Structure formats: C-alpha cells, structure tokens
Amino acid sequence: MATRRIDKETTSEIVRHFGTRADMLVQILQAIVMRYGWVPEETIRQLADEVNLSRADVFGVVTYYHDFRTEPPGNHIVKVCQAEACQAMGSRALTKHARKALGANLHETNDDVTLEPVYCLGNCACAPAVMIDGKTHGRVNPARFDELVGAMKDSR
Amino acid sequence: MKPRSKIYVPRETSSISVGADDVALGIAREAKRTGTSIELIRNGSRGATWLEPLVEVEVDGTRIAYGSVSASDVPGIFAAGLVDGGEHPRRLGPVMEIDYLARQDRWTFWRCGLIDPLSLDDFRAHKGFSALEKAFGDGADAVLDAVSDSGLRGRGGAGFPTGIKWRTVAATAADQKYIACNADEGDSGTFSDRMLMEGDPLGLIESMAIAGFAVGASKGYIYLRSEYPLTHSILSRALDVARDTGWLGTNIQDSGFDFDIELHLGAGSYVCGEETAMLESLEGKKGIVRYKPPLPAHEGLFGKPTAVNNVVTLGSVPNIVNLGAERYARMGVNRSKGTLAFQLAGNIKRGGLVEKSFGLPLRELIEDWGGGTASGRPVKAVQVGGPLGAYLTAAQLDMPLDYEAFIEIGAMIGHGGIVVFDDTVDMAQQARFAMEFCAIESCGKCTPCRIGSTRGVEVIDRMIAGENREENYDLLVELCDTMEGASLCAMGGMTPYPVRSVLQHFAEDFASSGDKP
Ligand SMILES: Cc1cc2nc3c(=O)[nH]c(=O)nc-3n(C[C@H](O)[C@H](O)[C@H](O)COP(=O)(O)O)c2cc1C
Ligand code: SF4
Ligand code: FES
Numbered sequence: 133m134a135t136r137r138i139d140k141e142t143t144s145e146i147v148r149h150f151g152t153r154a155d156m157l158v159q160i161l162q163a164i165v166m167r168y169g170w171v172p173e174e175t176i177r178q179l180a181d182e183v184n185l186s187r188a189d190v191f192g193v194v195t196y197y198h199d200f201r202t203e204p205p206g207n208h209i210v211k212v213c214q215a216e217a218c219q220a221m222g223s224r225a226l227t228k229h230a231r232k233a234l235g236a237n238l239h240e241t242n243d244d245v246t247l248e249p250v251y252c253l254g255n256c257a258c259a260p261a262v263m264i265d266g267k268t269h270g271r272v273n274p275a276r277f278d279e280l281v282g283a284m285k286d287s288r
Numbered sequence: 289m290k291p292r293s294k295i296y297v298p299r300e301t302s303s304i305s306v307g308a309d310d311v312a313l314g315i316a317r318e319a320k321r322t323g324t325s326i327e328l329i330r331n332g333s334r335g336a337t338w339l340e341p342l343v344e345v346e347v348d349g350t351r352i353a354y355g356s357v358s359a360s361d362v363p364g365i366f367a368a369g370l371v372d373g374g375e376h377p378r379r380l381g382p383v384m385e386i387d388y389l390a391r392q393d394r395w396t397f398w399r400c401g402l403i404d405p406l407s408l409d410d411f412r413a414h415k416g417f418s419a420l421e422k423a424f425g426d427g428a429d430a431v432l433d434a435v436s437d438s439g440l441r442g443r444g445g446a447g448f449p450t451g452i453k454w455r456t457v458a459a460t461a462a463d464q465k466y467i468a469c470n471a472d473e474g475d476s477g478t479f480s481d482r483m484l485m486e487g488d489p490l491g492l493i494e495s496m497a498i499a500g501f502a503v504g505a506s507k508g509y510i511y512l513r514s515e516y517p518l519t520h521s522i523l524s525r526a527l528d529v530a531r532d533t534g535w536l537g538t539n540i541q542d543s544g545f546d547f548d549i550e551l552h553l554g555a556g557s558y559v560c561g562e563e564t565a566m567l568e569s570l571e572g573k574k575g576i577v578r579y580k581p582p583l584p585a586h587e588g589l590f591g592k593p594t595a596v597n598n599v600v601t602l603g604s605v606p607n608i609v610n611l612g613a614e615r616y617a618r619m620g621v622n623r624s625k626g627t628l629a630f631q632l633a634g635n636i637k638r639g640g641l642v643e644k645s646f647g648l649p650l651r652e653l654i655e656d657w658g659g660g661t662a663s664g665r666p667v668k669a670v671q672v673g674g675p676l677g678a679y680l681t682a683a684q685l686d687m688p689l690d691y692e693a694f695i696e697i698g699a700m701i702g703h704g705g706i707v708v709f710d711d712t713v714d715m716a717q718q719a720r721f722a723m724e725f726c727a728i729e730s731c732g733k734c735t736p737c738r739i740g741s742t743r744g745v746e747v748i749d750r751m752i753a754g755e756n757r758e759e760n761y762d763l764l765v766e767l768c769d770t771m772e773g774a775s776l777c778a779m780g781g782m783t784p785y786p787v788r789s790v791l792q793h794f795a796e797d798f799a800s801s802g803d804k805p
Contacts, residue, residue, distance in 0.1 A: 153572070155570075155572040155590075156572055157572035157573070158553075158555055158570075158572050159552060159553065159572070161555070162514065162553045162555055193574055196574040196575065196576075197555035197556055198555065198556035198557060199554075199555035200555060215476030215477075215675070215725075216477055216634065216671055216675060216707045216718070216721070217476050217477045217634040217705075217707045218476075218634075219709075219713075219718070219721070220707055220708060220713065221662070224717075250515060251474070251725070251728075252474065252475070252476040252478075252515065253301075253515050254301060254473060254478070254481075254482040254515065254516055255301060256476060256477045256478065256479055256634065256639070257337035257338065257479065257631070257632060257640050258302050258305050258306055258340075258639070259634060259639075261305065263515075266517050267304075268301050268304070269305050269306075270302060271305075
C-alpha cells in the first residue's frame with residue numbers, strides 16, 4: 133500500500149486538486165482516506181482552515197460517513213459483505229471464520245490487518261463477497277478466504 | 289498484421305471477482321507463447337454471471353462462448369483451438385443462443401457485453417450517440433413527449449414517472465439546472481447500475497446528455513458509491529474519451545448545446561441513495577435527508593432545479609428516442625411499462641441479470657432463469673427490492689412482476705433485486721438484521737427511525753430469547769407502525785416491511801431461532 137505518512141503539503145495538494153471548495157469536502161475526504169487510510173485530527177484542522185469551514189463542520193462530515201475512519205487502519209483492509217444476498221450464501225459463518233482467522237472483530241485491527249463490515253459490493257450473484265485492499269472477490273468460502281488472505285500477506 | 293481473431297474477456301467486477309483478470313492474462317500468455325496474433329478485448333458482462341468468467345471468440349462474425357473458464361483451463365482451451373472456436377468441454381456455442389440470454393428483452397442493456405466499453409468507434413458502430421443526435425434534430429419537446437409517452441418510471445426504487453419529472457424541471461425557469469445521476473446502488477441484491485456503467489459507460493454519458501438537452505441543464509453529476517472502485521475507473525476513462533472527442537463540453541458536435549459531467553464518490557452511506565441526502569452529499573455535506581417540498585425538480589442541487597434519476601432509468605432513454613415511445617410502452621403490463629433489469633442473487637443456481645418486460649411471474653425468473661437455489665434445497669423466502677423490501681414466501685412466487693401488484697401485498701419491486709434464501713435461513717435473524725441495518729444507516733433526523741430501529745433490535749432479541757414473546761410481538765408491531773407513520777423517508781418508513789413480513793409468514797422462526805448454529 134501507498135505510504136501513509138501524514139503530510140501537510142500532500143493534504144494541501146488534495147484540497148487544491150478539488151478547487152479548494154467546501155462543496156467538495158466529501159470528495160476531498162475520500163481522497164484523504166485513499167491516501168492516508170484515515171482522517172487524522174490534524175488533517176481535520178487543516179481542511180477546516182483551507183476550505184474555510186468550522187472544525188465542527190468538517191468533524192461532523194467525517195463522523196457521518198462510514199468510509200471516513202478516524203483511527204489508523206492496518207496496512208491491509210479486509211471487508212466482508214454483511215448484506216442479504218451474502219447472508220443467503222453463508223456470510224454470517226464466513227464472518228465468524230474471518231474473525232477467527234484474523235484475530236480481530238469487525239472494526240478491529242490485528243497484525244496490521246483491519247477487518248470491516250461492508251453492506252453490498254454489487255457482487256450479489258457471486259455471494260458471499262469480500263473486498264481485500266480494494267479488490268472484490270466472489271464465491272468466497274472459508275478455504276478461499278484463507279487463500280486470499282495468505283496471498284495478501286505475501287504481498288506485504 | 290491482422291490478428292487471427294478477436295477474443296473477449298469481461299472487465300467487470302463480478303467476472304473479475306471470480307478470476308477474469310487471470311483468464312485474460314493466461315490467454316495473452318498463450319497467444320504469445322504460440323505466436324498467435326489475437327486482439328484481446330475487455331468487454332462488459334453479458335449478465336450471465338453464473339457463467340463468468342465467460343470468454344468469447346469471434347469466428348466468421350459469430351461470437352462463440354466458453355463458460356466458467358478458470359486460468360488453469362486456458363492452456364487446454366487454447367490447445368483445443370480457441371481462436372477458431374474449437375471444441376472443448378467449456379464451449380457453449382454461439383453466445384446469443386445461450387437460453388438465459390436468448391430469451392431476454394434487451395432494451396437498456398443491449399450493448400452491455402457486446403462492445404468494448406471504452407472504444408468510441410465500437411460505441412458509434414452500435415448506434416452510440418445516435419439518439420443524442422436525433423434529440424438535437426427533433427428538439428427538446430419531442431424528447432420530453434417521447435419519455436412521457438413511453439410510460440418510463442424511475443428504476444431507483446420509487447417508480448415515479450420520468451416524463452413528469454423532466455417536464456417539471458424543464459418548466460422551471462432558472463439560470464442553471466442539473467442532471468444528477470443516482471449511481472449509489474445501495475440495495476443489497478442489486479448490481480444492474482454497476483453492470484451498465486461498466487459495460488456501457490458511454491451509453492450513460494449519452495443518456496445524461498439527452499436528459500440535459502431535454503430539460504435545459506448544462507451540467508450533470510454522477511454520484512457513484514465508493515464500493516465500486518472498478519466502475520469508478522471505467523467511468524472516469526469514459527468521461528475522458530467523451531471530452532476528448534467533443535461529446536462532452538461546450539457546443540457538443542456543433543449543436544450549440546453545452547454539457548459536462550462531474551463524477552463524485554459516495555462514502556459508504558446507504559441513505560445517501562435517497563435523492564435529497566444524495567444532493568446534500570454532492571454539496572459536500574452530511575447526507576441528511578431534506579424535507580420535501582421543495583422537490584428537487586424545483587430546488588435541488590445548490591438550490592437549482594435538478595432531475596435526479598437512477599442509472600437504469602437514464603439508460604432506458606436512448607432507445608426510447610431512437611425506436612419510439614410506442615415500442616417501449618408496448619412491453620410490460622398495466623402501469624409497469626417497458627422492461628426491468630432483474631437481478632438474481634443470493635442462494636440461486638444461475639445468478640445474474642435478466643432484462644425482461646414487466647409482468648412475468650417471479651417464479652419464472654427464479655426457476656426458469658435462476659434454476660432454483662444454488663444449494664439445491666427448497667426456497668423458503670425471497671426478498672425483492674432491497675433491504676426495505678418484504679420477504680415473500682415460496683407460496684407467493686406466482687406474483688406477476690408489476691409495481692402495483694407488489695405494492696398491493698405490502699411488497700415492492702424497487703430496483704429489481706431478487707434475493708433467494710433456502711430453507712436453512714433463520715427468518716428471525718433476517719428481521720433483526722432489517723432493524724439493525726436501519727439503526728446503522730439512519731441519517732438521524734427522525735426519532736422513530738433513529739431510536740425505533742435500535743429498540744426494534746432489542747425487542748427482537750428478547751423474542752428470540754423467549755422473553756414475554758407475545759408482549760414483545762405486540763410491541764414490535766406497534767414499533768413498526770410508528771416507524772412507518774412518522775419517518776421522513778423510506779429508510780425508517782419501510783424498514784417495517786421486511787420485519788412485518790417475517791412476523792406474518794415466518795413467526796415460528798422466533799421460537800426456533802436460538803436452536804440454530
Ligand atoms: C433510503 C433510500 C435509499 C435509496 N437508494 C437509492 C439508490 O441507491 N439508487 C437510486 O437510484 N435510488 C435510490 N433511492 C431512491 C431515490 O430517492 C430516488 O427516488 C431516485 O434516485 C430517483 O430516480 P428515478 O426516478 O430514476 O428512480 C433511495 C431511496 C431511499 C429512501
Ligand atoms: S427516516 Fe431515517 S433515514 Fe429517513 S430522514 Fe428519517 S432519520 Fe433519516
Ligand atoms: S449483498 Fe453482498 S455483494 Fe451484494
């Protein structure tokens with residue numbers, strides 16, 4: 133994964149890329165998360181100054197959306213779909229397996245891997261679905277999950 | 289040197305999720321190794337997801353399909369003469385003779401899987417931008433008439449007549465108007481927006497430009513969910529292609545019409561698919577639902593008249609312009625005109641996208657197309673229309689797919705997602721999930737939705753635990769009534785639908801819920 137170092141100039145660059153516009157705040161934050169993996173408090177302060185919003189406003193938007201983590205995640209992010217089509221194909225058992233295999237509950241990080249829920253990846257005809265570091269996988273049974281996680285760890 | 293043959297491997301989320309990239313790589317490697325010159329095209333999906341990765345090779349103008357191809361199959365298929373459509377156990381014959389595809393009514397998805405999604409030439413060779421050109425010639429009023437006369441209704445869930453919406457925006461005077469394409473596709477069990485955007489992104493651009501021309505909007509927005517990174521990359525490239533070739537921007541093809549599109553990403557919020565929450569999010573704010581009125585058609589994005597439409601709604605328009613409203617209206621039943629791209633998902637043998645005229649019974653989709661459950665066990669419940677849709681019983685499957693018929697039994701067709709469950713499902717857990725999902729995704733504006741859903745989870749937990757089951761049953765019914773009656777949007781207002789359907793048809797599962805693993 134890309135370097136996660138928080139850097140004022142990088143943040144400013146992202147803000148400028150979106151025209152330094154307050155109405156682009158969601159887009160700016162999405163780019164920040166793609167870059168840093170999360171939204172640090174110092175970045176919230178900087179964004180508020182740069183797009184001319186109050187810190188409370190920016191903080192409000194950050195906490196509203198599920199994508200905008202306020203804690204640093206691990207180097208790898210594993211999302212297991214929790215929605216209905218995947219439930220119909222065993223996602224509850226798969227989630228249990230994932231928690232055990234990764235040693236983390238949903239929203240937790242262990243050994244540099246963060247486990248998160250996701251509500252539909254649009255892969256409902258290939259359920260259950262999992263997303264690993266931004267890539268969607270389908271028809272994932274526990275054995276395939278272990279294989280994918282193994283490959284992910286090898287790519288460190 | 290002219291390549292020996294054209295080989296197609298989908299570049300589409302589901303296909304790739306089951307190995308299409310590795311298959312494409314393998315084919316390129318085999319071609320190189322054997323010194324065979326091929327043209328490898330990454331198309332969209334045909335929608336027969338159960339056959340993915342589906343490889344096609346063009347032989348004398350016919351596309352021959354090979355289904356469920358894995359990377360390890362590639363050398364064998366290549367040796368069997370893939371480039372000439374050679375015999376192999378994976379060979380299915382001409383792709384359009386596959387029953388699943390041959391019997392569909394492809395109106396909106398007809399180019400999906402057929403063309404190279406990012407090639408303007410291929411798009412143009414398949415009528416691409418011809419509807420926009422026709423619109424320029426016919427004039428905005430003619431487009432508005434066609435969309436109205438077609439009977440097209442919103443495919444995002446609410447089924448509102450598109451013609452009325454567009455006429456309202458067209459009739460509202462303003463210095464700036466917008467088209468906002470809702471590509472949030474949050475409903476579980478749905479993926480038609482994604483397939484259309486990945487398989488025919490230039491088609492969506494054309495559709496939005498037609499909408500802009502019809503209502504007098506010079507700017508469009510696409511609000512795409514962040515769970516679709518591949519779609520984002522394909523759409524971004526398609527937007528570049530359209531801009532570079534003068535199909536977006538100022539004075540499009542010397543028509544005097546200006547139109548451009550900005551692509552925005554969502555951030556993992558389900559309720560941001562609700563149109564006013566989406567507009568808030570597009571303005572950079574928390575995705576909190578607005579009171580209506582004002583309607584977005586009067587005061588939408590940045591307070592300007594805005595036509596908010598779903599991807600598939602928009603995608604149905606070019607052929608309405610090209611082939612005429614009457615042809616569209618002739619398909620379907622009652623007030624459900626035209627086609628819907630149904631999506632077969634969950635525990636189903638042959639999952640995928642089936643575009644059919646309205647009116648066929650649900651059972652036909654699940655059995656004839658879907659082939660029943662993937663597990664081979666009996667169907668116990670089917671959720672139609674996403675997380676806010678009711679669970680139907682196996683006995684209700686003869687329902688014709690018609691908006692009004694579904695509403696009559698407290699269900700909805702919504703965005704056309706059909707999620708099948710076999711008899712191992714614990715319906716008490718499904719009711720619990722409906723409430724839990726509402727609690728997680730509520731925008732927080734209304735108390736019944738925000739607090740009621742959390743209470744709902746607690747009450748269901750008590751029922752499952754066997755505490756005062758009857759009392760809690762009544763409490764849950766009451767809670768559902770309050771949520772339905774006092775919520776601003778369908779998140780709180782319709783979460784009771786799946787819950788009530790479980791109470792009505794599967795109440796015995798509350799008693800047995802604890803017994804299951
Ligand atoms: C909670 C909620 C979520 C919704 N999610 C979506 C969605 O993901 N995509 C969509 O097109 N419409 C969604 N809708 C419906 C929109 O509010 C709106 O009706 C639709 O975008 C209008 O376009 P259409 O008329 O073309 O369907 C949702 C509605 C609600 C209440
Ligand atoms: S019903 Fe729920 S999601 Fe809808 S406006 Fe009210 S609180 Fe928000
Ligand atoms: S419900 Fe899991 S991918 Fe759609």
